[in-house]
Amino acid sequence: MSEPVLSVRNLRLDIPIGAGTLHAVRGIDFDLDRGETLCIVGESGSGKSLTSLAIMDLLGKRIERKADKLVFDGTDLTKAGARKMRALRGDRMAMIFQEPMTSLNPAYTIGDQLMEALLLHRKVGKAEARRRAVELLEKVGITGAERRLSQYPHQLSGGLRQRVMIAMALMCEPELIIADEPTTALDVTIQAQILRLLVDLTREMNVAMILITHDLGVVARVADKVAVMYAGELVEAGTAKKVFDAPMHPYTRGLLRCIPVPGKTERGSELGSIPGIVPSLVGEVSGCVFRTRCEEATEACRGEIPFRESADGRHNFRCVHEAGRRAGVEEPA
Amino acid sequence: MLNFILKRLGLAVLVALTVSAISFSLLFMAGDxxxxxxxxxxxxxxxxxxxxxxxxxxxxxxxxxxxxxxxxQGDFGESYYFRLPVADLIMERLSITMTLGVCGISFALLTAVPLGVVAAIRPNSLIDRFALFLSVMGQAMPSFWFGLMMIVVFSIQLNWLPPSGTKTWVHFIMPTIVLGYYAMPAIMRLTRAGMLDVLGSDYIRTARAKGAGEGRVLFKHALRNAIIPVVSLAAVQMGFMLGGSIVVESIFALHGAGYLAWESIGRNDLPTVQALILVFSMFYIVFTFLSDVLNAWLDPRIRVA
Structure with missing residues (x-):
């Protein structure tokens, strides 16, 4: 197998605050191959967005990023300076944000903003950039592309703007696209269309994608790999099939009970919920962060928690219990 | 865009007519x-x-x-006091006031905008504190006192600058600083607040995600959006400087239009006062119109309104 396009080992993000340090993200590991789609799942505040911004090096100055390994397409990002990162951003790695309504600059035309991505990274003329912009607008399904170039963001609907954002991310044919909840802010009727478009285009262009979402229905449809985050930790990661078929971590199981999955949730059965709230991450975090909400919690959960890797490394989870369940509890039929 | 300009122009004419009626009626408000x-x-x-x-x-x-x-047609009647056509009187004085006003607002913008931008890039830094200090000083010091202090230091003690008159550009240095410094704090703070706001916005993150350099992010993506309220404020300040520079004109003995207005009120020279009020109001109207057009050029969303 070839080198993964993105390889992350033990990624940590600390935010110094008045009372101490907020350990926002602790020990994230994953590999992403070319053309593969990784879905990062987790509730609000679990560190999904921070993780993606950390890869792009778009965190504010206040957040400290540390990692044992952070290699993108042969470049060690932990050693890359601001200039190197600028050269990568928008060219080799691109990002699509959650809010299409505010993610485009209101003062410039769609065309200006699309072409900028190409003009910043390639030695091409305006005419060539314009041609590429039209081509991509057509690709993302915008009609009358030529005319749209001279329109301003406020003249476009949210769905169209998100299509523009997708086109913009693809301008330089990147290796990696990070989409941070790209459909959350859209009308439900548009969500599926945009997601389909994103998935189709990344497959067609063989672009790896990190899709951040809290919609497990989406994950089930598009993911090759899944990473489940809870309170800044990676609690379970693996191929989508394995995680969905045999969720190991109690939190993943809880999540799957919360959301109906087509073909998996029985009609008429009750949807679950996970009681409690996410603990504070200020100061030293020890033991399992999920133990206060976990139905499998035991005394051992206060101690060191191993990250259990399967033999082929394709399904890993972080739990003190060998099978993600308290000893002596029977697997429910 | 043309539609927008025409609409604003129509509005400006209506305001001008209203102001002219008010300034005409002043003649009768002041008694028989x-x-x-x-x-x-x-x-x-x-x-x-x-x-x-x-x-x-x-x-x-x-x-x-x-x-x-x-x-x-440019005929404002004859001054009761000078027995000269008011139009000639005003034209002569206006060139001084215009020079002072243009210099003053330029000084204010050239110091306030860069300072506001730098302060916004590094909030709570030393330079931000310094900018805040300057703006508090500017707001707290009355122009007449600041002007007199300038004269004491630069004219009397150091003998670098002439204290009064309008002969050369050197004569305009101190009045420009005093007048400009009065407008600076508000412009600086508005620039800083606008930049802080815009720099935290999603489209700035998009620009960074695209690989745009800091300079490009700041000046192409951020400043254009942050400067819009500043343009409106500067237009009002400019109008104020042209009409209300009486204090500065008196201190530095610049016999401009503001000073003429002040004198004419004292002399009950109503045609002159009337004409000056009309002219000053026209400045406001023209600058407001220009700032509207400039803002519409900066922000396409305004063009729709």
Missing amino acids: PAAALAGEQATDVDIEAIRRLYGFDRPMIVQYWEWLSRAL
Whole structure:
């Protein structure tokens, strides 16, 4: 197998605050191959967005990023300076944000903003950039592309703007696209269309994608790999099939009970919920962060928690219990 | 865009008409103009004669129409005091006031905008504190005191700059600083607040995600959006500087239009006051119109309104 396009080992993000340090993200590991789609799942505040911004090096100055390994397409990002990162951003790695309504600059035309991505990274003329912009607008399904170039963001609907954002991310044919909840802010009727478009285009262009979402229905449809985050930790990661078929971590199981999955949730059965709230991450975090909400919690959960890797490394989870369940509890039929 | 400009232009004309009516009626608000003209020893017969001579006995609307149509041709009547055409009087003084106003607002913008931008890039830094200090000083110091202090230091003690007059550009240095410094704090703070706001916005993150450099992010993506309220404020400040630079003009003995207005009020020279009020208001209207057009160019969303 070839080198993964993105390889992350033990990624940590600390935010110094008045009372101490907020350990926002602790020990994230994953590999992403070319053309593969990784879905990062987790509730609000679990560190999904921070993780993606950390890869792009778009965190504010206040957040400290540390990692044992952070290699993108042969470049060690932990050693890359601001200039190197600028050269990568928008060219080799691109990002699509959650809010299409505010993610485009209101003062410039769609065309200006699309072409900028190409003009910043390639030695091409305006005419060539314009041609590429039209081509991509057509690709993302915008009609009358030529005319749209001279329109301003406020003249476009949210769905169209998100299509523009997708086109913009693809301008330089990147290796990696990070989409941070790209459909959350859209009308439900548009969500599926945009997601389909994103998935189709990344497959067609063989672009790896990190899709951040809290919609497990989406994950089930598009993911090759899944990473489940809870309170800044990676609690379970693996191929989508394995995680969905045999969720190991109690939190993943809880999540799957919360959301109906087509073909998996029985009609008429009750949807679950996970009681409690996410603990504070200020100061030293020890033991399992999920133990206060976990139905499998035991005394051992206060101690060191191993990250259990399967033999082929394709399904890993972080739990003190060998099978993600308290000893002596029977697997429910 | 053309549609927008025409609409704003129409609006500006309406405002100008309203202002002209108000400034015309000032003549009558200040008391009986005929009695004022006739002087204290005049008899009722004299006053009546003057009333007829100047046409004050005719209906108000007729007088207004006549005054307005003459004003539109640049004829504001004759100054009661100088016995000279008001238009000539104002034109002569206006060039001084315009020079001072343009220099003042340029000084204010050239110091306030860069300072505001730098302060916004590094909030709570030393330079931000310094900018805040400057703006508090500017707001707290009255112009007349600051002007006098400048004269004491730079004219009397150091003997670097002339304290009064308008002969050369050197004469304008101190008045420019005093007048500009008055407008600086508000512009600086608005720039800083606008930049802080815009720099935290999603489209700035998008620009960074695209690989845009810091300079490009700041000046192409951020400043254009942050500067919009500043343009409106600067237009108002500019109007104020042209009409309200009386204090600065008096301190530095620049005999500009503001100073003329001040003198004319004291002399009961109503045609001059009337004309000056109209001219100052026109400045406001013109600058507001220009700032509207500039803002519409900066922000396409405004063009729709």
